[in-house]
Amino acid sequence: xxxxxxxxxxxKIRFDYRSAIPSLTLIVAxxxxxxxxxxxxxxxxxxxxxxxxxxxFTVVSLLLLLISIFHEKTRNRYVRKGWFLGGTVxxxxxxxxVTVKLLLLPQIYFPSINRILNVYIEDKNLLLKCLISSFTxxxxxxxxxxxxxxxxxxxxxxxxxxxxxxYPLIRILGPIPSSTWIPLTxxxxxxxxxxxxxxxxxxxWFQITILTSSGIQSVKQSYFEVSSTLGAxxxxxxxxxxxxxxxxxxxxxxFNATCSSFVALMxxxxxGVKAGIGWYINWQKEMIAYSNVYAGLILxxxxxxxxxxxxFKVRDKLLSWQKGVIKW
Amino acid sequence: xxxxxxxASCIHSHTGNIRARDISKEFIRPDGEKVIALSNxxxxxxxxxxxxxxxPSGCGKSTLLRLIAGLNEPNSGDIKLDxxxxxxxxxxxxxVFQDPTLFPWLTxxxxxxxxxxxxxxxxxxxxxxxxxxxLVGLKGFEKSYPHQLSGGMAQRASLARALVNHPxxxxxxxxxxxxxxxxxxxMQDEILRIWKERGTTMIMVTHDVDEAIYLSxxxxxxxxxxxxxxxxxxxxxxRNESLGRQRDSGDFLQLRSKILQILDxxxxxxxxxxxx
Numbered sequence: 001x002x003x004x005x006x007x008x009x010x011x012k013i014r015f016d017y018r019s020a021i022p023s024l025t026l027i028v029a030x031x032x033x034x035x036x037x038x039x040x041x042x043x044x045x046x047x048x049x050x051x052x053x054x055x056x057f058t059v060v061s062l063l064l065l066l067i068s069i070f071h072e073k074t075r076n077r078y079v080r081k082g083w084f085l086g087g088t089v090x091x092x093x094x095x096x097x098v099t100v101k102l103l104l105l106p107q108i109y110f111p112s113i114n115r116i117l118n119v120y121i122e123d124k125n126l127l128l129k130c131l132i133s134s135f136t137x138x139x140x141x142x143x144x145x146x147x148x149x150x151x152x153x154x155x156x157x158x159x160x161x162x163x164x165x166x167y168p169l170i171r172i173l174g175p176i177p178s179s180t181w182i183p184l185t186x187x188x189x190x191x192x193x194x195x196x197x198x199x200x201x202x203x204x205w206f207q208i209t210i211l212t213s214s215g216i217q218s219v220k221q222s223y224f225e226v227s228s229t230l231g232a233x234x235x236x237x238x239x240x241x242x243x244x245x246x247x248x249x250x251x252x253x254x255f256n257a258t259c260s261s262f263v264a265l266m267x268x269x270x271x272g273v274k275a276g277i278g279w280y281i282n283w284q285k286e287m288i289a290y291s292n293v294y295a296g297l298i299l300x301x302x303x304x305x306x307x308x309x310x311x312f313k314v315r316d317k318l319l320s321w322q323k324g325v326i327k328w
Numbered sequence: 329x330x331x332x333x334x335x336a337s338c339i340h341s342h343t344g345n346i347r348a349r350d351i352s353k354e355f356i357r358p359d360g361e362k363v364i365a366l367s368n369x370x371x372x373x374x375x376x377x378x379x380x381x382x383x384p385s386g387c388g389k390s391t392l393l394r395l396i397a398g399l400n401e402p403n404s405g406d407i408k409l410d411x412x413x414x415x416x417x418x419x420x421x422x423x424v425f426q427d428p429t430l431f432p433w434l435t436x437x438x439x440x441x442x443x444x445x446x447x448x449x450x451x452x453x454x455x456x457x458x459x460x461x462x463l464v465g466l467k468g469f470e471k472s473y474p475h476q477l478s479g480g481m482a483q484r485a486s487l488a489r490a491l492v493n494h495p496x497x498x499x500x501x502x503x504x505x506x507x508x509x510x511x512x513x514x515m516q517d518e519i520l521r522i523w524k525e526r527g528t529t530m531i532m533v534t535h536d537v538d539e540a541i542y543l544s545x546x547x548x549x550x551x552x553x554x555x556x557x558x559x560x561x562x563x564x565x566x567r568n569e570s571l572g573r574q575r576d577s578g579d580f581l582q583l584r585s586k587i588l589q590i591l592d593x594x595x596x597x598x599x600x601x602x603x604x
Contacts, residue, residue: 222429225399230443231419231493240446244433321433321473 018082019068023061025089030054039103049117111291119295133275141200149205153212174206179267196268203264207257215249251315344496344529346373351405365391367554378530380540383550389533422490426502428482430474437470443493460488480511500532520571
């Protein structure tokens with residue numbers, strides 16, 4: 001019997017119970033949604049967005065289940081996420097129960113999932129505009145901050161003279177929260193967009209400068225010695241030894257910078273701009289439209305996730321030589 | 329195996345004699361105390377010679393090597409390579425440390441190619457890389473990263489990286505110190521083979537008396553306080569077919585006890601710091 005089990009495990013075509021967890025939980029969620037009626041006092045109780053989404057996901061999960069029986073690679077990846085996906089669906093189902101089904105929470109602050117989903121349909125165009133606006137603002141701020149940060153980081157880390165003049169400046173200016181600069185930036189920059197970009201770039205610049213310079217300063221002296229005896233000039237030592245060796249540290253700086261740039265983005269969108277996710281969330285909060293606030297929050301979370309994921313992919317590609325050394 | 333190109337470089341590398349006159353070197357310790365690493369040292373090394381520097385720690389042997397490499401400057405006196413005073417590091421003086429110090433972000437191939445690339449001669453000499461990879465027995469590992477290599481393999485790669493520039497002098501700072509006994513003996517023969525093939529002047533720092541006798545033409549026995557060359561021993565033992573010496577011959581053992589005696593020379597009771 002044990003032998004047969006072994007053979008089954010080695011087979012390419014195999015069913016793993018974990019790949020069925022998402023489908024099962026989704027079916028339970030769908031049944032809950034269909035069979036339990038919405039509370040009589042709930043607002044917008046006739047919306048069916050959640051049901052459509054659940055049906056779509058159930059179909060997708062069943063397809064994945066089918067594929068993962070026959071395709072080993074898909075199975076391995078899907079199975080690992082099985083419990084997590086199932087848990088997420090259970091959580092959402094419970095949310096569905098306590099909000100629109102049983103109305104245990106005040107519905108003004110805790111709107112039903114249907115209403116949150118409905119925001120994406122009703123505010124589709126505005127949200128898209130906001131997303132594009134936030135995206136361009138963030139990318140421009142990150143780009144400026146990163147480029148200037150890398151340059152100052154290298155100068156401070158490499159040259160004693162630059163270090164003497166710039167380092168104290170970094171120490172004084174760096175830790176000041178971006179948002180405290182708002183009054184000043186509004187005077188200095190002709191457009192509020194320029195001010196917003198500056199605020200984001202500033203935080204990014206600080207993080208990247210610090211980690212680039214410390215990365216360069218902590219390069220092992222013996223690397224430079226070997227490189228010099230192989231015929232490298234000073235500039236070559238910087239380009240081919242110091243910078244590659246500091247790259248992991250620079251990426252850590254970029255990661256920190258990306259995280260803090262989202263904070264700066266929210267602050268920057270509080271003034272001047274007429275679009276953006278941060279602006280949208282703020283505006284909707286003032287109108288006590290909490291379903292819209294949640295919709296915005298979910299968008300920014302996804303946005304953040306996407307940004308970091310792309311960054312990790314680039315990093316893993318560039319730093320393949322030290323796979324598994326740094327983990328986040 | 330030996331083509332015209334490497335023969336030509338053999339002839340070229342028959343320059344490489346070192347002449348050090350009256351060199352002194354002091355260091356200031358972090359606590360402000362002055363440490364004399366070398367005082368009034370003279371040394372002559374002929375082109376194509378294999379020299380071992382031996383002595384307890386603190387006798388200035390690594391300092392001497394670093395001065396020849398140009399990584400430090402002497403406080404007084406000067407060192408000449410083929411009549412030219414050494415000023416700063418240069419590719420004609422290759423250096424290998426005890427720690428292989430391969431650049432972890434480069435593959436074995438790119439590590440070895442590094443010297444050619446920074447000197448802008450990579451395009452003409454690309455093929456030589458493979459020659460050197462073959463020479464140190466790393467064929468098939470070209471695309472590996474340093475962290476994937478064993479200690480012995482990493483040290484071979486680091487040797488090849490220094491050799492690719494055809495240095496006149498190869499400076500070896502305890503290159504085999506971190507290896508196990510078997511790898512160590514293999515590497516000794518490997519170094520001798522490379523020495524024979526390329527005719528490079530070899531200057532090697534070691535703690536190991538046996539290693540010094542096995543490899544070198546002359547052994548510089550150094551002593552600390554004051555740091556200087558106490559005695560120069562000619563190793564007048566015939567080399568066997570792998571160019572090393574018969575390790576258990578009477579001459580070998582006699583020379584060994586002679587060197588050990590010099591190292592323990594002063595008659596003062598003192599704890600020997602060297603490893604045997």
